[in-house]
Amino acid sequence: MENIIYNRLRIALICITLLAGIFVASCDKDDDNGGRIELYSFGPSPVLRGNDIHFIGENLDLVSSVVLPDNIEVTNITVLSSSEITITVPQEARPGLVTLNYKGGSITTKSKIGYTEPYSITSISPTETAVREGEEVTISGDYLNNIVKVVFQGSASVDSANFVSQSRKEIVLKVPKEAVSGKIIIEDANENQLYSDLELTISQPVLTSFAPTLIKAGNNIVISGVNLDLVSEVIFSGDSSVVAKDFVSMSATSIEVVSSAYIQDGAITLKAYSGVEVVSTESVTTIIPSGLSIAAVSRYKAGLEVLISGSDLDLTTSVQFAGGTAITEFTYDGTGITVTIPDDAIDGMLALNTASGKSASTDAIVLAKSVVTDITPNPVDANNDITITGTDLDLVKSVTFANDLTVDVSPESSTSITVKVPMLATTGVLVLTMSNGGTVNTSAITINSPDYCYIPILPDSETEINSGKIFSIDVVNGDALTEVKVDGNTTSSFVEGTTMYVFIPSKANGNTDLTLISATGSISYTISVIGVSSIETVIMNETHDLASWASEDAGGAFRLYKPSFDGVQAGSILKFYFTVSATPGKMQINDANWGEQAMLEFSDAAQTSYEMELTQEFLDQILNTSDGWSETATIIQGQNLVISKVSVITFVASASETVWTGSQVMPGDWSGNIQLSADLFTSANVGDVIYVKTIDVLTGAQGSLKNGSWTEIAAGTDYFDISGDFELTITADILTALQSGGLIIGGHDYTATEVSIGS
CATH class of the missing domain: 2.60.40.10 (Immunoglobulins)
Incomplete structure (x- = not known):
């Protein structure tokens, strides 16, 4: 009935406002109130506390606060339009005039606001004594038949369906176990609420003592007190706890529990169903070995x-x-x-x-340490083995030479270690480092440096060495170099200053033997070569320290994006270059929505890269999963890894081998040429094609292809007209000429930039 009256009043107020607006407009269409704030009416009044009251007028959207008696300021204003606003009447509001504040002034109503209270609370029983969970409470008043819920402090509530009895004058209900002391609230079907003036006292657990106080983890503890059957959880220091269903026994005066293995010294806390916590004055002391x-x-x-x-x-x-x-x-x-x-x-x-x-x-112990008795041979040439003898040498993990060159070792016995002397090692004392970090110094050893050509520092894992390309690296004694072999086959090479340039044949792939030969000796290395049948594309080239699951903002986790995988087929390789900062290193690969696709673990601190095959299932997942805001394909996170580069390796059915790159001008007087040695064509086959790339080709330009004897390598190749790049298909006769005398590329009025052989 009250809602019907209120709705009719609101409609009437709005109609009055509309009529007033029409009246003003009909008097003078070109004039308004000049932006003044005006209040025509408000209502309903009387209003039920907790309900909304409406204000009708002009420019009311500029009102900043509404002040109700006694000096209750409401700033939470709902603006329905510039001519209508509403507020919710607080429970503590009193009858009297209402003031609307705005910047620069205020408006006070002519009539007073009043309140209607269709239901009331006159008494609560009992209030003289405390009640506990399950006991009955009687609420007396008027129109209590309209109440649908009684709410206790602590947010515990009882719906009308669970009342013991309900009439206009009285509600009888049982106290829920979650209730705490304080005022109660009655609520009607419209969620209007009325607070009681009286407070209800709810009994809570009381802890008086526990035994024993010196406890061994896993033993029983008996807690004594009052209302202990209201306890939902026993909490020990160290965040270990026991919930009620796991109590050994429980009554109103006693609880027995098994102490957690993780129990720590400190107080015991009893947590009631109401959320109230009771803390013991005594502390538990735990037994240790x-x-x-x-x-x-x-x-x-x-x-x-x-x-x-x-x-x-x-x-x-x-x-x-x-x-x-x-x-x-x-x-x-x-x-x-x-x-x-x-x-x-x-x-x-x-x-x-x-x-x-x-x-x-425990008491301290003293551990055994390595002892060195001899080193042979001494003196020794660099790059040769020495044998260190002694006792407890199986504890040694590395040997450091005089100029801080460290070699990791894995001793085969406790009495001897064999280690290769680094090329750059110098004469001096050796330092043996044990696995626990302790060190042992040896007597001095004399090291003779080699006089043949060698590589002082091998390329790191991030250096790309491609077959069909020229590889350059610093060497020592480069003037002594006489020959270079790749996988046992001689290849073209030359030295400029301290840098050696070596052509890596197209057949080279993966771990490849590289041998440097001098008149006074030779040395072999293993290098990693990327074969011409594969193409490696770098898609991330910056350092990310994953640390301990560091976030993106901290420079740890990072993203790879969908465009990097455009056209990538199943069977391709996703390769990560990294350093394992501590073992185990972990890398988690997720899709754009952080769905885990792979969890990888690296226990070898020496590992520097990892290759994973891209399956169709994996590609479908990362390319078809969207986070709704970016082109993210994968998110990489983890720990103990420093990732410096990520690439995609794809495979092709055929490939070309670059045998020369540069910028060779072919002037108009035929004075320019490129001379390619026969060893560059060792792996060529009949049917392959020689491609010559060109720039700056002038009108009338000509090319020329000759053998090592400066005669045409095939009919018509002495000279021929060109307008750009040109090529030559290798026949059996041409292959014989190439592999015996090489190829000379000449001509006039163009510049050559690259020569390659395509299969």
């Missing part, structure tokens, strides 16, 4: 076992040696713990860690 001793042995060395005795050893979750990481793999037989000494352990005490975060320490 004690009376520790280590069985005496002749020596302690990485890889050997130690036996630890003591009390309460079953609490141990990990054993930690000085300088080492926590070890969770050990044996406990009921009386002692047996654990293997790790490689990274150093002299010092052992700690037995518990799940509670506490630990107990």
Whole structure:
């Protein structure tokens, strides 16, 4: 009934406003109120607190606040139009005049606002004593038959369907277990609410004591108090807890629980269903292993076992040696713990860690160290092997030469190590570094530097070496170089200053042998070659330190985008170049919506790249998944990896081999030429095509193709007209001429930029 009256009043007010507007407009169409704020009417009044009241007038959208008695300012204003605004009447509002504030002034109503209260609360029983969950509470008043919900403090509520009884004058209901002390609220079907003046006191748990106070993780604790059957959870320090369903027993005066393995020293907290928490005044003290001793042995060395005795050893979750990481793999037989000494352990005490975060320490132990007795041969030529003899040499992980050149080693025995002397090593003392970081110095060793040509620093993993291309690298003693072989076959090469240039044949692919031959000796290396049958395209070329799952903003996680995979076919390779900063390194590959596509782990700190085959399923997922705002194909994240480059390797059915690049001008007087040696055509076949790329071709330009004897290599090739690039198909006779004398490319009035052989 009240809603009907209110709606009719609102319609009437709006009609009055419209009629007033028509009246003003009919008097003077070209005039308005000059932007003044005017109030014509407001309503409904009386209004039920918690409901909306409307104000009708002109330019009311400029009102900044509405002040209700007694001085209750409302700034949450709903603007329906410039001529109508509404506010919600607060529960504490009183009868009286209403003021509308705006910039530069205010308007006060001529009539007072009033309130209607169709239902009321006159009393709540009981209020003299506390009630607890399940006990009945009686609310007395008027029109309580209109109430659909009673809300307690703590947001617990009881719907009318669950009332014990309900009439116009009275509601009887049971206290829910989530209720807390305070005023109650009654609510009608329109969500109008009325607060009680009286407060209801709700009983809560009371903790008086617990036993024992010195506890071993996993043992039982008995808690005593009042109203303990209202407890939903027992919480221990260290964020370990036990919920009610897992209590050993529970009554109004006692709770018995099994303490968590992760229990820590500190107070006990009881959490009631109401959310109220009760904290004990006493603290739990947890037991840790004690009376520790280590069985005496002749020596302690990485890889050997130690036996630890003591009390309460079953609490141990990990054993930690000085300088080492926590070890969770050990044996406990009921009386002692047996654990293997790790490689990274150093002299010092052992700690037995518990799940509670506490630990107990043993006496210190002294570990065995490597001892060197001899080095042979001495003197030694660089790039030759030396043998280091002694004791406990199996602890050694690397040998460092006098000029800070470090070589990693894997000793085959405890008495000797064989290590190759680096090419740049110099005379001096060697430093042997053990796996725990300790070092041992040897006596000096004399190292003779080689007089043959060698590469001082091999190319890193990011250096691309392509078959069919010229590869350049710095060398020492370059003037001694007489020949270079790739996979056992001689190839063209030359040295300028300290840089050697080598042509990598098209047949080379993957791990390839590179041999430098001098009159006084030779040396071989293994290089990684990208074959001509594959094309590697770099799609990301910046450094991202994934750290420990670092975000994109922190420079860790990064994205690869869909355009980088345009036209890429299943069977292609996605290659990552990286450094493993700590093991294990982890890389997670996700689609644009962070759906995991692969989780990779790298345990070898020496690994520098990883190749994964792009399946059709993977390509479909990353190309057809959208985040709705970017062209993201994949998102890469992880830990302990520094990724510097990502590429896509595609494969082609045929390829061309570049045998020369540059800029050779062919003047009008025929004085320019390119001379290609016979070894460049070792892998050529009948049917292959020689391509010559050109620029700056003038009118009347001509090309010329001759053999090593300066005669035409085939009929009609002595000279011929050109207007751009030109080519020659290799016949059996041409192949014989090429492989015996090479090829001379000449002509006039153009510039050659590249010569290649295509299959």
